[in-house]
Amino acid sequence: MTPGRCRCTTCGRTSTPILAKSRSGRGCKxxxxxxxxxxxxxxxxxxxHAEHGAVT
Known part of the structure; x- marks a missing residue:
């Protein structure tokens, strides 16, 4: 469950997915x-909301 740094073989960019995500083979983010x-x-x-001074 700990993210590991890796480079995508499709686009060449670096990301830090967890092992289960990289094993899925669906590409990087x-x-x-x-x-x-x-x-x-x-x-x-x-x-x-002006009355409450809230911004979301």
């Missing part, structure tokens, strides 16, 4: 075809 696309533009939503 940078070149995987699932989940959040770190290279794509993103939208940020900010919610405020």
């Amino acid at each position: 940078y070149c995987a075809r699932y989940g959040f696309d770190r290279a794509a533009p993103a939208h940020v939503h900010v919610v405020t």
Whole structure:
């Protein structure tokens, strides 16, 4: 369960997955075809509540 540093054989970038993730063979967090696309533009939503002075 301890992350280990490794280099992806597909994209060549370095990441620190746990052993179970690297054994899955689904790619690293940078070149995987699932989940959040770190290279794509993103939208940020900010919610405020003026009465309570809260921002999330």
